[in-house]
Amino acid sequence: MEIWLPYGQVEVAVDIRAENLAEVFESNLQKLDDRSLYEILNSIEITEKSMIMLCDVTTATLKVLKSLMDLQKEKGRSKDTVIAVQKNHLKTVKKALEGKFENIVAIGEPLLDSGIADGFPVKVPKVFSEYRKVMISEVSFDPLFGFGGGPSSLIRAIDLKLVEEAFKRRLDDNPNPGSDTNASWFASRVAEEIGEIYSIEVLNTKGEVSNIFLGDIINAHSEASKKLYESGKKILHQPARAMVVSLSDPSKSLTLSSSLKSLWNAIGGLDEKGIAVLLAECSEGLGSEAFKLYVTNRLKLEEFIKHGKYVVGLEDLLYLKNSLQSHNILLISTLPNYYSETKLGLRTFKKVSDALDHVITNLGARVKLCVVVDASNTLLMTQSR
Numbered sequence: 593m594e595i596w597l598p599y600g601q602v603e604v605a606v607d608i609r610a611e612n613l614a615e616v617f618e619s620n621l622q623k624l625d626d627r628s629l630y631e632i633l634n635s636i637e638i639t640e641k642s643m644i645m646l647c648d649v650t651t652a653t654l655k656v657l658k659s660l661m662d663l664q665k666e667k668g669r670s671k672d673t674v675i676a677v678q679k680n681h682l683k684t685v686k687k688a689l690e691g692k693f694e695n696i697v698a699i700g701e702p703l704l705d706s707g708i709a710d711g712f713p714v715k716v717p718k719v720f721s722e723y724r725k726v727m728i729s730e731v732s733f734d735p736l737f738g739f740g741g742g743p744s745s746l747i748r749a750i751d752l753k754l755v756e757e758a759f760k761r762r763l764d765d766n767p768n769p770g771s772d773t774n775a776s777w778f779a780s781r782v783a784e785e786i787g788e789i790y791s792i793e794v795l796n797t798k799g800e801v802s803n804i805f806l807g808d809i810i811n812a813h814s815e816a817s818k819k820l821y822e823s824g825k826k827i828l829h830q831p832a833r834a835m836v837v838s839l840s841d842p843s844k845s846l847t848l849s850s851s852l853k854s855l856w857n858a859i860g861g862l863d864e865k866g867i868a869v870l871l872a873e874c875s876e877g878l879g880s881e882a883f884k885l886y887v888t889n890r891l892k893l894e895e896f897i898k899h900g901k902y903v904v905g906l907e908d909l910l911y912l913k914n915s916l917q918s919h920n921i922l923l924i925s926t927l928p929n930y931y932s933e934t935k936l937g938l939r940t941f942k943k944v945s946d947a948l949d950h951v952i953t954n955l956g957a958r959v960k961l962c963v964v965v966d967a968s969n970t971l972l973m974t975q976s977r
Contacts (some may be wrong), residue, residue, distance in 0.1 A: 594606070595616065595963055597944075597963070598840045598966075600875060604944060606944050606948070606963075612952070612959060612960060614962050617964045618965045618970075621795065621797035621803075621823055623798075623800040633656070635806075636726075638669055638673060641724060643675075643720075643723035643724065643726065644657065644661075644675050645749060646728050647728065648730040649684055650730050650844075651842070652730060652799060652800060654688040655800075655801060656792065657675070657728055661689065670693060674696075674723060675689075675696045676697050676719060677696065678699055678749055699749060700717035703715060707785030709785045712754075712757050717750060726792065727746060728792045728793075729794070731795055735911055737779060738768055738817075739776065739813070741794075741817070742793055742809050743780045743782065743813060747779050752904070755902060759902050760900060762907075765914050766911065767915075769856055769860075769971060770857070780810055790807075790809075791807060791808060792806060793805040793806075795816060797840070797969065798840040798966065825973065826973070828861045828975070831862060832961070834867045834868070834955055835862060835964060835972075836871070836962075837854070837964045838965060839854050839871075840966035841966075845871075845872040845874065846875055847880070848872065848878050848883060848925070849879030849883050854967035855870050855967060860972050860974070862972075864918050864919070866919055867922060867955065869947045869951065870922065871924045872923065874925040874926055880904045881904045882909045883909060887935040887936065891903070893909060893910060893913060920954075922950065922951075924941055927940070
């Protein structure tokens, strides 16, 4: 049977014999039509001296930002609005907005005291005191916070120390997407301390907008998370011995670290000693700082954990190391084998067919494979969970 799976900007054909195919999991989320998108965004009141923070930079959130700013321009309010993004995303956002808006700034360093969240001091950038705050984020499954978007996206955008504190509060060293976590609870307390933020939370499907949730940051995130969980949860009667995993949104597979965040959504349905085949082009390389430091021998994971240090992506490196003790992960990507195999312990293949041959050789000709077409929006779990 021929199944077409996303791989970067293209799709590749995967041939799986009918007797080897257990189940194909696809997202049932639909794209929001342009008229509905316009009506939702037009209902948002952007007042004078407003700052729109783009906390997650994805294909879908950029579309929402561009459409929202076009509406503000029509209403004659765009000059009073500042767009704030993390410094490393400035170039991407300016390009996406096609030079139509000049007031695009970096979010800045967290310098102003904003309260205490469960004993931890909260600091915010100076611009927070100067503007009415509107934030755009994307709800997603997240291995550390349970759900990305809303409070977790906020703290990732404004202060790495807050993420470090959230990381320290984890209960174990395994990914927990789709769960209520200590990290999520802490992020919500931070959001409450920061105060009024109008939230625009986007639900993405294949790089398009599927839905938008509006309101205060806590309630909008709760509604968005519930919708994602209800649409994405898939229960297996028994753990899969093997699975093929791909990502429908090309922006989610640009790097290894972003691709692994989606793999953790599926790994909960994999049997111990099972094999996961991940299709992730990784055209922009390793991604997070943690992976870059690790492959160049500048990060010793055990010492970082012991001393409470944190860099972006440390949780995914930790989850990968733990997962490789109980699962085999095969990677189809453009990454050099030196990084993926020698340094990170993954098994790499250039073609999906070669990876499937490896699966059958090791697990037998009768092995049943599950196929996850869009791991970003699919949460696999077994009945025991």
